[in-house]
Structures are given as structure tokens and as C-alpha cells.
Amino acid sequence: MKRGFKITSIIGIIGFLMMLFAIPSFATENKKLAIMYTIKGDKAEIEAKYNKLVEEKINSVDFKLSDPHKRVNDAYKKKYGSTKLDILSFMSISNEKVVKPMFNVDPRIAGFAPFNMLIHRSLKDDSTKVGHIMPEAMLDIIGISDPKLRADYIKSFEPLDKLLKDELGGEVSYIDFKNMAKKTMMNFEIEFDRATDLDDVIDEFQEGFEEKFEENKYIIAGFLNLKETDGEDTIPDYDAFWSYSLCHFKFSYTVFDNVNGRPEAGLFAPCTMYMYIKKDSNKIVVGMPRLENWTAMLGLEGERAELAAKLDTEITQIMIELGAVETENVNPLLAEAKVPKKEIVKEEKSKVVNNVVKKTAAVAVAAAIATVPVAATKTEVKKVDSAKNQLNIIVPKVPTPPIATKVVTVGGNTIKPRENKTLSTAIPLKVSKPAHSTTVQKSEKSSGATDIGMTKNGRVSAYLRGAYIEVNEASKKLTDAGFKILSTSGVDKKGLLTTIVFTNDVLIKYADKKERGFMGALRVLIDNDNKQLTISNPLYFSRAFMQDDHDEKLIKGVLESINKAFSGLKEAKDHLKYTLLPKYQFMFAMPYYEDMIEVGDAGSSQKLLEKIKKSKSFVFSQVLSKDRILVGVNLGKRTSKFTGKIGTNNALLLPYPVLIENGDVKILDPKYYIAISYPMLKMSQFMKISTVPGAIEKDCKKLFK
Numbered sequence: 001m002k003r004g005f006k007i008t009s010i011i012g013i014i015g016f017l018m019m020l021f022a023i024p025s026f027a028t029e030n031k032k033l034a035i036m037y038t039i040k041g042d043k044a045e046i047e048a049k050y051n052k053l054v055e056e057k058i059n060s061v062d063f064k065l066s067d068p069h070k071r072v073n074d075a076y077k078k079k080y081g082s083t084k085l086d087i088l089s090f091m092s093i094s095n096e097k098v099v100k101p102m103f104n105v106d107p108r109i110a111g112f113a114p115f116n117m118l119i120h121r122s123l124k125d126d127s128t129k130v131g132h133i134m135p136e137a138m139l140d141i142i143g144i145s146d147p148k149l150r151a152d153y154i155k156s157f158e159p160l161d162k163l164l165k166d167e168l169g170g171e172v173s174y175i176d177f178k179n180m181a182k183k184t185m186m187n188f189e190i191e192f193d194r195a196t197d198l199d200d201v202i203d204e205f206q207e208g209f210e211e212k213f214e215e216n217k218y219i220i221a222g223f224l225n226l227k228e229t230d231g232e233d234t235i236p237d238y239d240a241f242w243s244y245s246l247c248h249f250k251f252s253y254t255v256f257d258n259v260n261g262r263p264e265a266g267l268f269a270p271c272t273m274y275m276y277i278k279k280d281s282n283k284i285v286v287g288m289p290r291l292e293n294w295t296a297m298l299g300l301e302g303e304r305a306e307l308a309a310k311l312d313t314e315i316t317q318i319m320i321e322l323g324a325v326e327t328e329n330v331n332p333l334l335a336e337a338k339v340p341k342k343e344i345v346k347e348e349k350s351k352v353v354n355n356v357v358k359k360t361a362a363v364a365v366a367a368a369i370a371t372v373p374v375a376a377t378k379t380e381v382k383k384v385d386s387a388k389n390q391l392n393i394i395v396p397k398v399p400t401p402p403i404a405t406k407v408v409t410v411g412g413n414t415i416k417p418r419e420n421k422t423l424s425t426a427i428p429l430k431v432s433k434p435a436h437s438t439t440v441q442k443s444e445k446s447s448g449a450t451d452i453g454m455t456k457n458g459r460v461s462a463y464l465r466g467a468y469i470e471v472n473e474a475s476k477k478l479t480d481a482g483f484k485i486l487s488t489s490g491v492d493k494k495g496l497l498t499t500i501v502f503t504n505d506v507l508i509k510y511a512d513k514k515e516r517g518f519m520g521a522l523r524v525l526i527d528n529d530n531k532q533l534t535i536s537n538p539l540y541f542s543r544a545f546m547q548d549d550h551d552e553k554l555i556k557g558v559l560e561s562i563n564k565a566f567s568g569l570k571e572a573k574d575h576l577k578y579t580l581l582p583k584y585q586f587m588f589a590m591p592y593y594e595d596m597i598e599v600g601d602a603g604s605s606q607k608l609l610e611k612i613k614k615s616k617s618f619v620f621s622q623v624l625s626k627d628r629i630l631v632g633v634n635l636g637k638r639t640s641k642f643t644g645k646i647g648t649n650n651a652l653l654l655p656y657p658v659l660i661e662n663g664d665v666k667i668l669d670p671k672y673y674i675a676i677s678y679p680m681l682k683m684s685q686f687m688k689i690s691t692v693p694g695a696i697e698k699d700c701k702k703l704f705k
Contacts, residue, residue: 030134030136030137030140031176031177032134032136032137032174032175032176032177033133033134033137033174033175033176033177033267033297033298034131034132034133034134034137034174034175034264034267035131035132035134035161035172035173035174036129036130036131036172036173036174036175036264037129037130037131037164037165037168037169037170037171037172038127038128038129038170038171038173039127039128039129039130039168039169039170040126040127040128040170043086043087043121043128046128046168047087047119047128049167049168050089050119050128050130050168051070051089053163053164053167053168054068054091054093054117055068057163057167058093058160058163060163061095061159061160061162061163062095062097062098062156062159063093063094063095063160064093064094064095064096065091065092065093066092066093066094066114066222066224066694067092067114067221067222067223067224067245067690067691067694068089068090068091068092068694069089069090069091069092069221069270069690070089070091070589071087071088071089071588071589072088072089072090072252072256073085073086073087073088073257074587074588074589075249075587075683075687076088076253076257078587078683079249079253079683079684080253080257083123083257084122084123084257084258084259084261085120085121085122085123085256085257085261085263086121086122086123086125087119087120087121087128088119088120088256088257088263088266089118089119089120090116090117090118090221090266090269090270091116091117091118091119092114092115092116092117092221092222092224092245092270093114093115093116093117094112094113094114094115094224095156095160096113096226098152098153098156099113099153099156100226100234100235101234101235102149102152102153103226103235103238103241103276104234104235104237105146105149105333106144106146106149106331106333107238107241107274107276107285107287107331107332107333108142108143108144108185108274108287108329108331108332109139109142109144109149109153110226110241110243110272110274110276110287111138111141111142111185111272111274111287111288111289112133112138112141112142112272112289113224113226113243113272113274114222114224114243114245114272115132115133115138115272116132116133116266116267116268116269116270117130117131117132118130118131118132118264118266118267118269120256120263120264120266122261122263129264130164130168130170131175131267132160132267133267133268134157134174135153135154135156135157136150136154137177137297138153139153139154140180140184141181141184141185141289141293142184142185142289143184143185143329143330144331175264175267175298177296177297177298178296178297178298178299179296179297179299180296180297181290181292181293181295181296181297182292182296183290183292183329184289184290184292184293184329185287185288185289185290185329186287186288186290186312186315186316186319186326187285187286187287187326187327187328187329187332188285188286188287188319188324188325188326188327189283189284189285189286189324189325189327190205190283190284190286190322190323190324190325191282191283191323192205192282192283192284193282194280194281194282198239198240198277202240202277205284205322206638207641208322209244209322212318212321212322213246213318214645214688216314216318217248217249217250218246218247218248219246219247219248219249219270219687219688219690220244220245220246220688220690220691221245221246221247221270221690221691222243222244222245222270222690222691222694223242223243223244223245223638223691223695224242224243224245225241225242225638226241226242226243226274226276227239227240227241227242230705236279237278237279238276238277238278238279239277239278239279239280239281240275240276240277241274241275241276241277242274242275242276243272243273243274243275244272244273244274244275245270245271245272245273245691246270246271246272246273246288246315247269247270247271248311249687251307251308251311252266252269254303254304254307255294255300255304255307255308256269262298262300262304264298265294265298265300265304268289268291268293268294271288271289271291272288272289273286273287273288274286274287274288285332286319286324287329288315290312291308291309291311291312292308292309292312294308295308295309452464452563452569452570452571453537453538453539453540453559453562453563453569453571454539454556454559455539455578456571458577458578458579459575459576459577459578460537460539460540460543460575460576460578460581461537461540461571461572461573461574461575462536462537462540462541462572462574462575462576462650462676462677462679463534463535463536463537463540463571463572463574463649463650463652464534464535464537464562464563464566464569464570464571464572465532465533465534465535465569465570465571465572466532466533466534466535466566466568466569466570467532467533467568468526468527468528468531468532468533469526469533470526471488471498471500471526474500474524474526474533474566475488475500477565477566478500478502478524478565480565481561481562481564481565482504482561483502483503483504483561483565484502484503484504485500485501485502486501486502486503486521486620486621486622486632487499487500487501487619487620487632487655488500488501489501489619489632489634489655491525491640491643491648491651491652491654492643492644492648492651493637495528496527496528496529496648497525497526497527497528497529497643497648497651498525498526498528499523499524499525499526499651499652499654499655500523500524500525500526501521501522501523501619501620501632501655502521502522502523502524503520503521503522503622504558504561506554506557506558507519507520507521507522507538507558508520508622508624510542510546510551510554510555511546511624511630512624512625512628513546513549514661515594515596515659515661515666516545516546516547516549517624517628517629517630517659517661518545518630518657518659518668519541519542519545519546520622520624520630521620521622521630521632521657522535522536522538522541522558522562523535523536523652523653524536524652525649525650525651525652527648527649527651529648530648530649532649533566534572534649534650534652535562535566535569536652537559537571538555538558538559538562539552539555539556539559540575540576540581541676542555543578543581543582544581544582544584544593544676545593547582547593547594548582550582572649573680574649574650574678574679574680575679576679581676584672584675584676585672585675586671586672586675586681586686587683590671590672590675591669591671591672592672593668593672593676595669595672596659596666596667596668596669597666597667597668597669597697597700598664598665598666599658599665599666599667599697599700599701599703599704600660600664600665600701600703600704600705601665601704602663602664603663604663605626605627605628605629605660605661605662605663608660608663608665608704609621609629609631609660611704612631612633612658612660612703612704615633615703616634617633617634617635617699617703618631618632618633618634619631619632619633619634619655620632620655627661627662627663628659628660628661628662629659629660629661630657630658630659630660631657631658631659631660632655632656632657632658633655633656633658633699633700633703634654634655634656635654635655635656635695635696635699635700636695636699638695639692639695639696639699640654642674642689642692645685645688645689646674646678646681646685646686646688646689647678647685650677650678653673653674653677656673656696656699656700657673658700658703665704667696667697667700669693670692670693670694670696670697671693674686674689674692674693
């Protein structure tokens with residue numbers, strides 16, 4: 001009896017200690033990190049089959065793809081000059097039907113909403129590996145011990161794995177993890193002024209968050225609005241709920257690629273950071289699995305482990321600068337969850353605070369500079385210079401911002417939106433314009449009114465630029481030249497950018513051919529920000545959109561009419577090889593013109609037109625023939641902001657063109673349409689908007705659902 005009592009007592013003490021030190025008892029029961037399917041056979045065939053499974057068939061088991069990142073290895077090769085990988089794709093998926101109701105029990109489960117379906121193969125390998133992190137491991141990392149929640153979540157993966165096995169076959173194996181990380185999660189809270197309009201709070205915070213992370217070389221690789229629903233709202237106790245997928249390109253290349261690369265670490269990529277606002281709350285709650293999980297569970301060593309630790313620290317610092325306070329990793333719905341952390345290293349905290357002070361001081365000095373009169377006295381200038389020297393800071397030249405229309409307070413910081421395209425954020429950020437958002441470029445030259453827009457040295461400009469004029473004046477010039485105005489619409493919420501869509505009988509007849517309808521209209525951008533006018537060059541877009549049906553002589557007549565209507569036009573530096581345009585793709589494995597995406601169910605073209613006309617997103621339509629109609633639509637509020645990241649010079653690609661043809665609804669693949677509209681786009685810029693192509697597709701599909 002004594003012995004039995006001792007054993008029972010020891011077990012009780014162990015249980016008490018585990019609870020005391022918050023060590024999840026379930027962590028030792030599971031040692032499987034991931035399930036992998038090793039498939040042999042034709043590489044291209046396997047890749048195509050896998051893509052179709054994740055893009056289409058996976059919907060049959062209630063999982064859905066949110067932000068696909070195919071062949072990341074190609075981007076590595078383009079940016080760094082080499083790769084050891086034959087394929088590496090990240091396909092972010094989630095089962096919202098299952099996980100969203102679980103948010104009502106423990107919202108931390110969003111730490112893997114979405115998670116990655118990984119496919120990888122090295123150049124020297126004959127077999128392809130496909131897999132995902134085990135649901136048990138996900139729950140262990142998040143720290144969820146609720147038995148029912150765990151059982152339901154784990155069960156939801158059974159149909160997914162059955163589908164993978166049935167469709168892909170291959171040999172099933174498991175990756176065991178080495179150790180559990182000491183700290184598996186990072187958790188934060190950010191207070192804001194609830195009296196402010198909630199949409200403004202969210203917009204300002206998201207813009208500041210994205211700009212700050214991009215400034216620190218992170219890529220916003222995904223965005224999922226978890227509050228959005230087509231049916232019943234299963235999370236009514238939340239005012240907002242969303243998640244970001246974060247990626248650091250250099251880190252990922254270092255870990256997954258190179259000599260002795262660890263592509264299987266891509267199971268954790270991109271990192272999911274969830275954020276939500278409880279109903280009537282004044283706090284944004286944030287959580288994210290730490291990169292320390294990668295190191296501990298996969299046994300990363302050396303530079304790879306150091307980089308993971310560095311990013312954990314850096315992400316924490318960025319969040320603190322955004323006004324966040326660290327909290328414990330406990331279920332925040334429970335009363336005891338609201339306990340701030342006090343473990344931040346003093347030296348690290350001091351460094352962060354100094355950073356914030358320094359940045360705030362920098363902006364203060366910048367404001368002082370901006371307020372110095374043009375004819376400032378030497379004394380006034382000396383005062384500003386003295387302040388700069390004492391703080392040892394570099395102050396950007398910042399124009400005096402106009403009076404703010406709205407004031408938002410997030411993380412204890414008052415945000416005053418400026419009336420220009422620079423985003424206002426929760427902390428002072430460096431003010432800079434995107435590469436393309438400049439005034440008329442010096443390289444844009446006029447070579448005589450008779451040949452503006454024509455090919456020069458085998459190249460052709462995408463746009464013609466001219467001096468700024470008002471929208472009404474531009475519209476009159478077009479109508480006087482025989483063109484018809486289809487729409488005049490704003491691109492940005494501040495009213496600085498306006499697109500005029502126009503056409504004529506020549507263009508309508510010209511574009512009335514199978515899959516050529518996108519050439520049925522041209523565009524003018526009235527840019528009140530950069531004080532210039534931009535017109536799409538019909539020769540450039542005809543060579544791209546008309547493919548083998550391109551008629552150079554006919555389209556030159558349209559170009560001539562534009563040049564006569566707008567004197568003094570110059571060619572933009574945005575150009576491509578004329579002969580390259582019909583077969584243009586941004587980079588290997590990216591879409592061509594003909595790789596259009598269907599965004600609506602088949603039906604009568606007229607009924608489809610009637611349906612879209614009822615939408616608030618409808619902008620214009622042009623009937624090319626009985627069953628061929630060109631339509632323009634506004635994208636979602638969040639989606640349409642992407643021009644601010646890659647340059648507003650070419651923002652006339654919006655509203656987005658949609659082609660209704662013989663009862664089908666198609667759009668140009670956004671990866672193609674954005675790239676052809678921004679011919680000078682760099683890989684680094686494209687990565688900044690990596691979530692946009694998927695968001696555009698979703699926005700267009702919603703309109704025709």
C-alpha cells in the first residue's frame with residue numbers, strides 16, 4: 001500500500017509540475033512532425049497532377065487553396081543565380097468549415113490557418129516529395145490541449161490524406177521531430193481607440209504592418225480574411241479576424257536551398273500570423289508560431305539556426321515598434337489569459353525603445369524642416385541642423401502634409417492620414433515613392449509627333465505620357481477625335497488617380513475575335529499626384545493581346561488619332577521588345593496571354609452581363625458582338641491598393657478587364673496582366689504583391705458566383 005501510495009504521489013507531483021511550468025503533457029505523446037508522400041515517375045506529369053489536386057480537387061474535402069506560390073526555386077535562380085532544387089512550391093490551404101467554429105473555443109488554432117502543402121524535389125533526385133505538418137504537431141506547437149478540440153481537428157485531416165494517397169499514390173513515410181521548442185509561440189496585443197471607425201483602424205494598421213515588414217525585407221506571401229463568409233457567420237463574436245503569411249526571401253533561400261539545403265523545412269513556410277478583434281474590444285490580438293520550432297523540430301544547425309533565431313527576435317521587435325505588448329501563450333478567451341509578459345530582455349527592450357524614440361525624433365525634425373519658410377533665416381536653418389546633429393539621424397525631405405481627414409489611434413500612436421499616396425502607419429515610417437511613382441521620367445523623349453509610340457530599335461513603349469490636364473479636358477479631346485468614353489472612375493480612395501476607358505468603332509470591330517476582346521478598349525490615366533497624363537499605347541497592347549490577329553497598319557491609325565488629339569506626348573521608359581510581346585511571360589513557369597482564368601459559370605452572355613451590371617463593382621461594358629462583351633470591374637478595397645506598392649504611373653490597368661464570351665467569363669491571369677502592364681517590374685517588386693494575383697481572381701469570381 002505504501003509503495004502504491006508513493007507511485008500515485010509521484011505521478012500527482014509530476015502532473016502538478018507539468019501544469020505549473022505550462023509543459024503540455026501531450027507534447028511527448030506525438031513524435032511525428034509531418035507526413036510525406038514520395039512519388040516516382042515523370043516529373044512534369046507529377047507536378048501538373050499535384051497542382052490540379054491542390055487547385056481543384058482539394059475542394060471536395062472542404063480544404064481550399066488561398067495563396068499558391070508555385071516553383072519558388074525559379075525565383076531563387078533568377079534572384080541569386082543558382083538553385084539546387086528542381087521544384088519547390090508552397091500551396092497555402094485551410095479547412096475554414098472546420099477551423100472557424102473552433103475559434104470560438106480557442107482562436108490560437110488560427111496559427112496554422114492556413115498551413116502549407118509542400119512539394120519539393122532536388123535537381124539530383126528522381127522522386128518527388130509531397131506532404132504537410134501533422135495536425136498533432138500543429139496543436140502541440142500552438143499549445144492546445146483541449147481533448148475534444150484536438151480530436152475534431154485531427155479527424156478533419158483524414159479526408160485530406162486519403163485524397164493525397166488516392167490521387168498521388170507513392171510511398172507514405174513520416175518525419176519525426178527532434179525536440180519541442182522551449183518557446184513555440186509569439187503572442188501580442190495592440191490597443192487602439194475604439195471611438196474611431198473600425199474599418200479605418202484596420203486599414204491603417206494593416207497598411208502600417210505591411211509596409212514595416214516589407215521595409216525589413218519580409219514578403220507578405222498571403223492574406224486570408226477569416227471573417228469573410230458566403231453563408232452563415234460562424235464567428236459572430238469577432239469584429240475582425242484575418243491571417244498573414246510571412247516569408248523572408250533570403251532566409252528561405254538559405255534554409256531550403258544551397259549545399260545541404262533543407263527543403264523539407266518548407267513544411268513550416270510561409271509563417272502564419274493571425275490577428276483578430278473580439279466584438280466590441282479595443283485590442284488587436286496577434287499570434288504566430290516561432291521559427292524556433294523549425295530549429296528544434298528539424299534540428300537546424302549553424303547559419304540556418306542563427307537566422308531563425310534572428311528572425312524571431314526581429315519580428316518581435318517590429319511588433320513592439322508597431323505598438324504591441326507581448327502576452328503569454330494561453331487561450332486568450334479565458335479570463336487568466338490577459339497577463340502581459342515581463343520577460344523581455346532589458347538590453348533588447350532598451351534597444352527597441354531607443355529605436356522608436358529615434359524614429360519619432362526623426363519625424364519631428366522632418367516636420368520642423370517642412371515648416372521652415374522658403375525664405376527661412378540662417379538662424380532658423382541652424383536650429384534644425386543642430387537638432388539633426390544632436391540626434392545623429394538622417395532626416396528624409398518630407399513635404400508638409402495637408403490637414404488630415406481622419407485620425408486613428410493604434411498601439412498608443414495617433415495616426416493622421418496624409419493626402420498623398422504614402423501610407424500612414426502606427427509608427428513613423430520612411431517616406432518614399434515606389435520606383436515607378438515619379439514624375440515624367442527623364443528618359444521619356446519625344447522623337448517627333450509622327451512616330452511617337454512606334455518601335456524604336458526593336459522596342460516599343462507601353463505608354464505615352466503627357467502634361468497633366470483635367471479629366472473633363474481629356475475626355476473632350478478623346479470625343480473630338482472620334483472616340484467614345486466608356487467610363488471615368490477613380491483608382492484610389494483619395495481621388496488622385498482617375499482612369500478614363502475609351503474605344504471607337506475600329507477597336508470594337510478589331511477585338512471581335514475569339515479571346516481577343518481585351519483589345520476592345522484603351523485607357524487614359526489622369527494622375528493628379530505626379531501631375532501627368534498616361535495613355536496606353538495601342539501598338540504595344542495590340543501586339544500582346546491580338547497575338548496572330550495583330551494588324552499593325554490598322555492599329556497605327558488608332559495611334560495616330562491619339563497623337564493628334566494629345567500634342568506633345570512622349571514615350572514612357574516602360575518598354576519591351578516588339579517581337580517578344582506575343583509570347584511574353586514575366587519569368588519561367590509564369591502565364592502567357594492565352595493562360596486565361598475562368599471566373600464564372602457558363603450561361604447566356606446577356607444574362608451574365610445583366611448579373612454583373614447589378615453589382616456595385618461594375619464600371620463599364622462594351623458589346624463587341626452578340627456573344628462577346630468586354631466588362632470593367634472594380635476590385636476589392638484591399639486588393640486594389642497594389643498599385644501603390646509597385647508604382648501608380650501605370651495604374652490605368654484598373655478597373656480590371658473581364659471578357660464574357662459565348663457564355664463563359666474569363667480574365668487575363670493577373671500574373672500576366674500586371675507584368676505586361678508594368679514591363680519594368682522587378683522581381684523584388686513582384687514579390688511585394690505576391691498575394692494580389694490570387695486576390696484578384698477571388699474578387700472576380702465573387703462577382704459571377
